[in-house]
Amino acid sequence: MGKKNIYWKGFEELNEQSEIVKNLENNEFVEKLPVGNSEGEKNHNRRDFLKYAGFSTAAAALVGCEGPVIKSVPYVVQPEQIIPGVANYYASTIYDGHDFASVLVKTREGRPIKIEPNKTATNARVQASVLSMYDSARLKNPMKLGIDTDWETIDADIISKLNKVSDNGGKIAILSSTIISPTTEKLISEFSAKYRNVKHIQMDAVSSHGMLEANLASFGVRALPTYHFDKADVIVGFDADFLGTWVSPTEFNQQYAVGRQVKDVKNPKISKHIQVESGMSLTGSNADNRILVKPSAMGEAIAYLYGKLVGGSASTKGLTDKARKALDKTATSLSVAKGKSLVVSGSNNPAEQMLVNGINNALGNYGSTIDFGSAYLNRAGSDEDVADLVAEMKSGSVDALIVMGTNPAYSHAAKTAFTEAMSKVATKISLAYAKDETTALCDFIAPVHHSLESWGDVQARRGIITMIQPTIQPLFDTRQKEVSLMLWAGSSSTDMYETMQSVWKNTAFPLQSKYASFSSFWNASLHDGGVIVGGGSTASYSGNASAAFRNISKSASSELEISFFEPVSIGNGQYSNNPWLQEMPDPVTRTSWGNYLAVPVSFDGHNKMIGLNGLEDGDMVELKVGGKTVTVPVIKQFGQMPGTVSLALGYGRTVSGPAGLNVGVDINDCITVNNGYAQYYNNSASLSAKV
Numbered sequence: 001m002g003k004k005n006i007y008w009k010g011f012e013e014l015n016e017q018s019e020i021v022k023n024l025e026n027n028e029f030v031e032k033l034p035v036g037n038s039e040g041e042k043n044h045n046r047r048d049f050l051k052y053a054g055f056s057t058a059a060a061a062l063v064g065c066e067g068p069v070i071k072s073v074p075y076v077v078q079p080e081q082i083i084p085g086v087a088n089y090y091a092s093t094i095y096d097g098h099d100f101a102s103v104l105v106k107t108r109e110g111r112p113i114k115i116e117p118n119k120t121a122t123n124a125r126v127q128a129s130v131l132s133m134y135d136s137a138r139l140k141n142p143m144k145l146g147i148d149t150d151w152e153t154i155d156a157d158i159i160s161k162l163n164k165v166s167d168n169g170g171k172i173a174i175l176s177s178t179i180i181s182p183t184t185e186k187l188i189s190e191f192s193a194k195y196r197n198v199k200h201i202q203m204d205a206v207s208s209h210g211m212l213e214a215n216l217a218s219f220g221v222r223a224l225p226t227y228h229f230d231k232a233d234v235i236v237g238f239d240a241d242f243l244g245t246w247v248s249p250t251e252f253n254q255q256y257a258v259g260r261q262v263k264d265v266k267n268p269k270i271s272k273h274i275q276v277e278s279g280m281s282l283t284g285s286n287a288d289n290r291i292l293v294k295p296s297a298m299g300e301a302i303a304y305l306y307g308k309l310v311g312g313s314a315s316t317k318g319l320t321d322k323a324r325k326a327l328d329k330t331a332t333s334l335s336v337a338k339g340k341s342l343v344v345s346g347s348n349n350p351a352e353q354m355l356v357n358g359i360n361n362a363l364g365n366y367g368s369t370i371d372f373g374s375a376y377l378n379r380a381g382s383d384e385d386v387a388d389l390v391a392e393m394k395s396g397s398v399d400a401l402i403v404m405g406t407n408p409a410y411s412h413a414a415k416t417a418f419t420e421a422m423s424k425v426a427t428k429i430s431l432a433y434a435k436d437e438t439t440a441l442c443d444f445i446a447p448v449h450h451s452l453e454s455w456g457d458v459q460a461r462r463g464i465i466t467m468i469q470p471t472i473q474p475l476f477d478t479r480q481k482e483v484s485l486m487l488w489a490g491s492s493s494t495d496m497y498e499t500m501q502s503v504w505k506n507t508a509f510p511l512q513s514k515y516a517s518f519s520s521f522w523n524a525s526l527h528d529g530g531v532i533v534g535g536g537s538t539a540s541y542s543g544n545a546s547a548a549f550r551n552i553s554k555s556a557s558s559e560l561e562i563s564f565f566e567p568v569s570i571g572n573g574q575y576s577n578n579p580w581l582q583e584m585p586d587p588v589t590r591t592s593w594g595n596y597l598a599v600p601v602s603f604d605g606h607n608k609m610i611g612l613n614g615l616e617d618g619d620m621v622e623l624k625v626g627g628k629t630v631t632v633p634v635i636k637q638f639g640q641m642p643g644t645v646s647l648a649l650g651y652g653r654t655v656s657g658p659a660g661l662n663v664g665v666d667i668n669d670c671i672t673v674n675n676g677y678a679q680y681y682n683n684s685a686s687l688s689a690k691v
Helices: 018-026 046-052 124-133 151-167 182-195 209-219 249-259 295-309 321-336 350-362 383-395 415-422 481-488 496-506 518-528 545-551 579-583
Strands: 088-095 100-108 111-117 172-176 198-202 224-227 234-238 272-277 289-292 341-345 370-376 400-404 427-431 456-461 464-468 530-532 561-565 597-599 601-603 609-611 620-625 628-636 644-648 672-674 677-679 685-690
Touching (some): 088 456, 088 518, 151 172, 151 400, 172 383, 182 198, 182 496, 272 321, 295 350, 295 561, 350 545, 370 456, 383 677, 496 518
Parallel strands (some): 172 198, 234 341, 272 289, 561 644, 597 628
Antiparallel strands (some): 088 100, 100 111, 620 685, 672 677
16 A cells, blocks of 8 residues: 555545545635625635624624724823733633633733633633624623613512512522532522522533542542543543543643653653544544444443453443453553553443442552542532422422523433423523523523633632633623622622632632732732642542442444534534634544534445445435434544444534524434433434435
8 A cells, every 4th residue: 555545634535536636735625615795706715704604793893804994092091001012911710611721811902812821721612712702692781581671670670589489488499500619609608598498500511420429429529530641551441532522631631642752762652542432532533442332332341341350240242242352451451550540431320430430449540640639620510400400390399590601401411301391480590691592491681791801710620729800891781690699699799809809818818828918819819820729638439339230321232323422612512603613623523513423434345435324425314313303414434333323412503693503403302311310322323315
C-alpha cells in the first residue's frame, strides 16, 4: 500500500474519487455556501453565512465590522483604567451549571472580547461564551404569562403568590442545575427558611447520578473524585469520553498528554490506553486498543474484568469471544500496573460504577491515581430526586416551582411526564438566561445576567474557590438569580457584592493564614481569580461491589442498538443557539449543524467502504427508537461496532434562538429510565429504507 492510501482523510480520498479529491486540494470548503445576494449570486463569506443562519448579536455596531458609522463623543473624564486600543484583563470564572473554567477575560473599552485560560485550560464552549453574551435572542426583560413586564410588577406578583403558598402550608420546589457557589447555597438556604416548606432538587443535562450514588455507597461521599491520568501507566475507559465531555475533559487532556510523552529517549515509555466502547469517541480515537462492546453489554464487560481482577462472575452472553480475550489481556496489564493504573466508566448505572470502584480499590489506585481529597463538586444531580419531584407535581402536592439554569422540558429523560406534571403546578417561575422549552411553560420569567455581567463564586473542587466578577455593565434589563432570591425572601440587602464579601469573611478567610486582614485577602483573591483554602480528607473504601453483580445492565439480543452521547460542541442543547459552536465540526465525524446517525462500515471485495444496509454519507433514513420515529442523515463511521449506531444529544430544539431552532433531531425522550436512573442507550432501534 502506497503513501497515497496511508494518508487519507475520509472515505472519498480512500476510494480515490478524483473529483472530490481535486476539490479538496483546491478548496477548503468543497460545497459553496448556501447564501446569495439579491441577484442570486453566491459570493458571500462564512461570516455572512452565520448571519443568514439567523444569529445576530446585541450591540453589533460595537463589536461588528459592518455596522453603521457612529459619531462618538470622546471621554470628558477618561477612566484611569481604560486606554483606547489597549486591552484590560480581569480574572474571573465561567460556570453556567455545566462547564467550568477559571479564566482571564480580555476587554477593550469596557467590552469583553476574548476568553483566556487562567492557570487551567478552557474549551470551545467557554471560548464561545463571549458570543452568547451579545446574543440578541437572549431574554431582555421580565415576562408574565408570555408578555413583557417590569421588575416591580413581577416581584410583587411572585412575592404575593409565594407568601400565599407558605401561609397555606404548601410546598415550593426549586429545581436547578448543580449549584457549586457557596454564596448561592447560602441564599437558597435563607430563601428556604423564609418560606419553610421548600425543597431544592438538582439535575444535570447529562446525568452523573450513577457515579455519585456508587461513590456514596463505596465511600460515604456523594462526589466525583479527582483523577490523575498523568500518573497512570495503564488507563482503561468503559464508554467514558474523558478527552471530550466526561467530568473535566480540559484538565484530563493536559494530564493525558503528559502520560503520552516520551521523557527518556533511551528508555522510551508512554502510558497504555485501552478503550471499551461501541461508537468511536474522541477518547477512543486516541486509544492504543479499542474493545468493541454493545451498549447493553457494557455492564457485563465491567463485571468480567472485575471477576478477573477481584473475583466473582456474571453472565457474559453479550460479549464476543474477541472482546473476552481482549479483556483478559487488559486484566493482565492492569495487574502489572497496580497503584499506577486507572479504570473509569461513563455508565450511569450505580451497580456498574460500584464494580469500577471495586476494581480500582483492588488495584490500589485510591490515593495514587484517584483522590477524594480534592473531589469534583460540579456534578450533583439526582435522577431519583427529579423522579420524586415529578411524582409530587403529578399528585398536586407542589404549589410553586422555581426553575434555575436547567431545561427539564427538553433534556430530562422522561420529559413528557415532566411537562404533564408541571402543568399541575399553580405557580411556575423561571430564572433563565434565554427562552427554552421550560420557560415556555412558566408563568413568570425572571431573566438572569450572563457570567460576564455577574458577581459570584464557584467551588468546582474541594479546597479551591474561584470568583466571578463582571467585565461589562448588563446589556439588558436582567438580574442575577441570587438577587431575585434575596428580594423574594425579603433580605435586608440585595447587593451581591456585599453578600459575597460577607460569606467569604465567615468561610474562606478563616481557612487561610497568609493575609492578616480581610481586605488584603479579598483584594488578592479578586486579583488572582480565586483562593486555595485546603482540601477535604481522603475517603476510605468500604463497598461491597460483589453485591452489584445482579444489578448490572443485561445484554439484549436485538439486531440493532443505539447509544446517545453528548457532543463536545453544544452539550445536551445548552449551547445550541451559539453559531460558533454549531459551526464547529465534531472532532470525530467532522460534521456540524445537526446530529448525524453514525453507522458501521465494512469492506467489499474491491476494498470499497460500504455502510450499514448500503447507506452512504448524507442518506436520509427513518430511525425508530422506543416508539419514536425520526428522519436523520447518515454518516459512515470507522470504529462503529457492527449491530450498533450512535447519535448525538442536544439537537432538535423547539424553543430556542434562531441558530438552534429545529436544527437536527431531538432524541432525549428515547433515553430509557431503568431503576430510577437515565440509561443513555436503547436496544430497540431499527432503520427503515432510504427516504
